[in-house]
Amino acid sequence: MKRKIAAIFAADIAGYSRLVAEDEEQTLRRLASYREVIDDFIARAGGRIFNTAGDAVLAEFPSAVDAVRCAIDIQESLRTRNMAYPPSRQMSFRIGITIGDVVERNGDLLGDGVNIAARLEGLAEVGGICVSRAVHEQVANKLSVQFADIGAQEVKNIPTPVHAYMVAMRREDGSYATPQVKKAASKVAAAPVWMWPLVVAIVSVTAIGVSGFLYNTKLKQTASAAATPAVTPSATPAASVATPGPSPTQMAKAPMVPQNAGAAMAPMPAPSPSAAPMAGKFAADSVPFINERVRSFLAGDYSAAGDYKAFALNVGGFTGSALNQPNEEAARNMAIEQCQKRADAAQSPRRCELYVVGNTIVYAHGKPPMPPQPYFRHDAMTERVFVSKDFPMVREPQKVRLENMFVPAAKSRSVALGPGGQYFMVLGASSAEDAARRSLESCGAIAGVACLVVAIDDNFVVPVPTLFRITGFFNAATNASIVADARGEVVRKLGDAMGWNAVAVGTAGRPGLGLKAADEKAAVTSALADCAKRDSDCHVIALGPFTVGPIN
Structure with missing residues (x-):
């Protein structure tokens, strides 16, 4: 046996026994598929799996940075896979990570480091990551990761409290979910029994205030939706789900389905507010994010209904409505709750907002920016x-x-x-x-x-370069690599040119164009040759709609 210091990674599935009881064969197949993903990420990060048992995985890493980065990649990848299943059938892992002194015996690792990692995994949220203070100190200044300090936690079979941190998992909109403390902090020595109700009350009030601020009312909406299920007006027709997303039972008696149940967003910055909120009289044909069936509902049943009524939506296309309510507040609350319940069921990170109350638009954002039509073209040379x-x-x-x-x-x-x-x-x-x-x-x-x-x-449906690395969108009118007096001409010549189009510039910023080429290589060759006529040391800066650079 030999001792060593290692970063220990422990993971297992939340609710695994329930999943097996409901559908053993499917659960085992999916576990094997998910384990392939986990094993691959661990191997690529330089880790080594030293023990497995059922749904549990124990691995060691040479550094805490590698372990945390790997854990984040695993959770993001598995969250993507889970989107294909209803919430009740999603297979989510909890992960715990610590740095500790361990004993290696026949390839297995033993000791407090392994035990603490397993206990931290038990503290983690579903789909989340919990790390020890030692890991936090190693990682905090090396990875672009946010943490929530949950303090000293008493865990089973560990004599001293473990100071733990939750990794704030990144939502798909680029914001970070605030972890919820699963267990109370370590014991308060000699606290009189009569003080505990007061302590609990103070902690609860503080937690509610902080959570409300961070979630911008989302938790309150979710809680109220769970406590008071939305009731669909009897005059509103039922609908069924035609795209992947929440199960049909979740959508029963809904006046409209969340038409983007299969829609998804990549990690991204927070939305930029529009220049001016939308206002004025409601018109169904101007509502963004929705499909035509929902638009028909708005133009028909919603428009014909009397007050009190409301309609809510989110950027992901989830919607909720309320018709024939006793007052305006009831209509507002029902529409928001119904929309948010659907969005949460599909794990949409977007908050629902009121779009119209009665027949007055109250949406806080303007129309989303759109490119000119046609929105796409079929081009045999580039498609x-x-x-x-x-x-x-x-x-x-x-x-x-x-x-x-x-x-x-x-x-x-x-x-x-x-x-x-x-x-x-x-x-x-x-x-x-x-x-x-x-x-x-x-x-x-x-x-x-x-x-x-x-x-x-x-x-x-756009030319996607493979000979160069894509770095962004190309806009000839503002591109600083092109000399100012030549930008207008480049814009004019590119115009609506079909096929492959390339732009090259030299040291003086004089552009060369390769237009309407049959393939990427031909466009590049033509652009470089055209640039060489008026400049030196030419290089390609754009292909199709993208700015490009050399492949590293």
């Missing part, structure tokens, strides 16, 4: 089969998500991409045009600028 690994400007976990969700989804489907790497996909729409519009609306609302439709159904 090619969609391949997730080639999707531009997103990280590997998001490419995995596209492979798991977009590729197998029902038509019509669309992915819109923002200049900051934001993306939004709409699945199972009534038409390609409807899918494109809705993906652009949601992506634009999140990015704060117009997005670009990159894929429709099985194909990329």
Whole structure:
């Protein structure tokens, strides 16, 4: 036996026994699939699995940084896979990580380090990560990760309290979920029994205030939805779910389905507020993010209903409505609760907001920025089969998500991409045009600028370079690499040119163009040759709608 210091990683499935009891064969198949993902991430991060038992995994890493980075990648990837299942069938892991002195025996590791990692895993939230103070100290200044200090925690079979931190898991909108403390902090010595009600009251009030501030009322809405289920007015027709998302029982008696139940967003910055809130008299044809069936409901049943009524939505396309309520407040609350309940059931990170109360628009944001029509074009020279690994400007976990969700989804489907790497996909729409519009609306609302439709159904509908690394969106009118007096000419010549188009510049910023080429290489060659006529040391800066650089 030998001793060593190692970062210990412990993971297991939340609610595994229930999942097995409900459907043993499916659970075991999915466990094997999920374990492949976990094992692959651990191996790539330099870790080693030293023990497994049922749904549990124990691994060691050479550093805390590697262990935490690996844990985050695993949780993001598994969250993507879980989106394909209803909440009751999702398979989510808890992960605990510590640094400790362990004993190695026949490849297995033993000691307090292993025990503490297992206890930290028990403290973690479903789909979350809990780490010891030693790990927090190692990682805090090395990874772009936020933590919540949950203090000293008493855990089973460990004689002294363990000071723990929750990793604030990143939501899909780029914000961070605030972890909830699962257990009380360590014992308060010699506290009189009569003091405990007061202590609990103070802690509860503080927690409620902080949570309310951080979640901006979302928890309150979720709690009220759970306590008082939304009631659909009897005059409103029932609807069924046609796209992946919440189970049909969750949607029973709903006046409309969350039409983007299969839609998804990549990690992205917070939405940029519109210049001015929407206001004025309600018109169904101007409501963003919704499909045509919901629009028909709004134009028909909603518009015809008397007060009191309200309609709520979120950027992801989830909706809620209330008709014929006793007062305005009841209509507002019901619409918000119904929308938020649907969004939460599908794990949408977006908060629902009131769009219209009565017949007056009260939405706090303007119309989402949109590109000019047509939103996409079919071009035989540039269109090619969609391949997730080639999707531009997103990280590997998001490419995995596209492979798991977009590729197998029902038509019509669309992915819109923002200049900051934001993306939004709409699945199972009534038409390609409807899918494109809705993906652009949601992506634009999140990015704060117009997005670009990159894929429709099985194909990329814009030229996606493979010879260069894509670095962003190309705008010739403002591109600083091109000398100012030449930008207008570049804009004019690019125009609506079909095929592959490339732009090159030299040291003086004089541009060269390769237009309407049959393939990427031909466009590049032509652009470099054109640039060489008027400048030196030319290099390609743009291909199609993207700025590009050399592949590292």
